[in-house]
Amino acid sequence: MKIFGLSLLAASAILLGPMSRPGAQGPPARPTAEQNFLWYCIQCHGPRGDGKGVNNTAKLPVSPRNLTDGRDMAQFSDEDMTRTINRGGGASDLSPIMPPWGNTLSAEDIRDLVAHVRKLCQCQFDPKAKERFLREQGKMPAQSQALDPMKETSR
Amino acid sequence: MSLFRLLLSRTGAAPLGGTALLALLGASSPAWSTERGRDIFFARGCAQCHTIQGPEAKVPVTERHKLKGPTLWYAGSKFRPGYLGRWLAKPQAFRGVRWGTMDKGETSHPALPPAEAKEVASFIEGLKDPEMPTGVVPGWGDKLPRQVLRRARILFQKEQPCYACHMVHIRKTVYRQAVEVGGFTGPHLIDAGLRLRPDFVVALLKSPERYSPNGRMPRYGNQAFTPLSEQDLIALAAYIATLK
Numbered sequence: 001m002k003i004f005g006l007s008l009l010a011a012s013a014i015l016l017g018p019m020s021r022p023g024a025q026g027p028p029a030r031p032t033a034e035q036n037f038l039w040y041c042i043q044c045h046g047p048r049g050d051g052k053g054v055n056n057t058a059k060l061p062v063s064p065r066n067l068t069d070g071r072d073m074a075q076f077s078d079e080d081m082t083r084t085i086n087r088g089g090g091a092s093d094l095s096p097i098m099p100p101w102g103n104t105l106s107a108e109d110i111r112d113l114v115a116h117v118r119k120l121c122q123c124q125f126d127p128k129a130k131e132r133f134l135r136e137q138g139k140m141p142a143q144s145q146a147l148d149p150m151k152e153t154s155r
Numbered sequence: 156m157s158l159f160r161l162l163l164s165r166t167g168a169a170p171l172g173g174t175a176l177l178a179l180l181g182a183s184s185p186a187w188s189t190e191r192g193r194d195i196f197f198a199r200g201c202a203q204c205h206t207i208q209g210p211e212a213k214v215p216v217t218e219r220h221k222l223k224g225p226t227l228w229y230a231g232s233k234f235r236p237g238y239l240g241r242w243l244a245k246p247q248a249f250r251g252v253r254w255g256t257m258d259k260g261e262t263s264h265p266a267l268p269p270a271e272a273k274e275v276a277s278f279i280e281g282l283k284d285p286e287m288p289t290g291v292v293p294g295w296g297d298k299l300p301r302q303v304l305r306r307a308r309i310l311f312q313k314e315q316p317c318y319a320c321h322m323v324h325i326r327k328t329v330y331r332q333a334v335e336v337g338g339f340t341g342p343h344l345i346d347a348g349l350r351l352r353p354d355f356v357v358a359l360l361k362s363p364e365r366y367s368p369n370g371r372m373p374r375y376g377n378q379a380f381t382p383l384s385e386q387d388l389i390a391l392a393a394y395i396a397t398l399k
Contacts, residue, residue, distance in 0.1 A: 031216045039216040043340040054257050055338030087380050097319050099373040102380030
């Protein structure tokens with residue numbers, strides 16, 4: 001009986017694959033950044049991240065960003081991207097059409113997504129690019145040259 | 156068979172009279188209709204694509220393409236009475252992308268003859284989530300208090316642009332004519348007022364892990380990254396209920 005039950009279990013495990021094991025031990029493997037991207041972000045940024053997702057319609061006031069444009073994306077530090085993905089565009093002085101994903105994805109998932117976006121844009125953060133874009137928008141970065149007094153106290 | 160027992164226990168009729176009684180009550184009794192609806196649901200293969208037991212288990216993103224249709228385990232708490240009967244007789248796509256894909260297009264859905272649609276609807280409307288709070292959204296109907304409407308519009312259009320993924324019909328716009336605006340990946344909300352119960356919209360926004368663990372919609376609610384208050388959620392739900 002026991003043997004029969006066990007072999008049945010094993011057979012069903014083989015047939016159904018790892019996902020549908022009823023009492024599977026341990027947490028399932030975390031999806032990769034690409035898998036998360038292709039489920040969630042694809043809706044607006046498109047499968048390649050070029051901003052041509054199905055939700056990119058003409059009437060949207062701000063189009064989903066082309067994440068493969070290295071020159072444009074260089075203006076965002078990892079910190080900027082993490083904030084935007086967690087809290088939405090509104091938190092980074094961008095359009096809130098970019099939704100907040102912090103409740104949906106874990107901190108690790110979002111860290112991996114930032115690395116994934118870096119791969120898509122094949123770019124590194126360039127403080128000069130940030131300054132240039134902020135100047136174009138009529139906004140200067142917050143006293144980037146001066147020492148930040150808060151930094152001292154928080155240490 | 157279970158219906159037989161049900162009727163017997165309700166009426167206390169003798170077993171022999173049971174069949175006659177069934178025929179007599181057949182057309183009029185809602186319980187009978189619900190039971191027939193259940194039989195049709197399984198006979199027509201609806202269960203191949205829809206689960207009717209919940210809560211739905213969370214599936215990893217890599218496996219979600221295997222889901223064949225939305226769960227119906229809380230359909231009675233979700234849909235307005237009457238909607239399902241109409242929809243099942245004449246299903247119309249309510250999403251701008253084909254199910255499970257990001258391809259623009261419509262998912263075609265099997266239709267039921269009107270009589271069967273009514274019975275199946277009566278069965279599905281009985282599938283409720285007893286834990287879902289009701290009476291949350293006041294019965295404002297189409298006349299929302301100004302402040303509520305204002306807050307809802309700001310949320311829906313500016314702060315958390317829901318229309319980025321949900322198509323809506325806006326009457327007064329900068330285009331000076333009514334337009335349909337919005338994305339394709341979420342169900343359109345053009346006639347959501349005829350379709351969804353406002354209490355469900357609040358419940359969905361508050362507990363997405365219960366009502367849509369396998370969806371693509373970002374999780375909102377009063378959580379770390381989206382501190383939407385109860386009032387905000389009620390305003391959104393009441394606003395969506397006016398769309399028709």
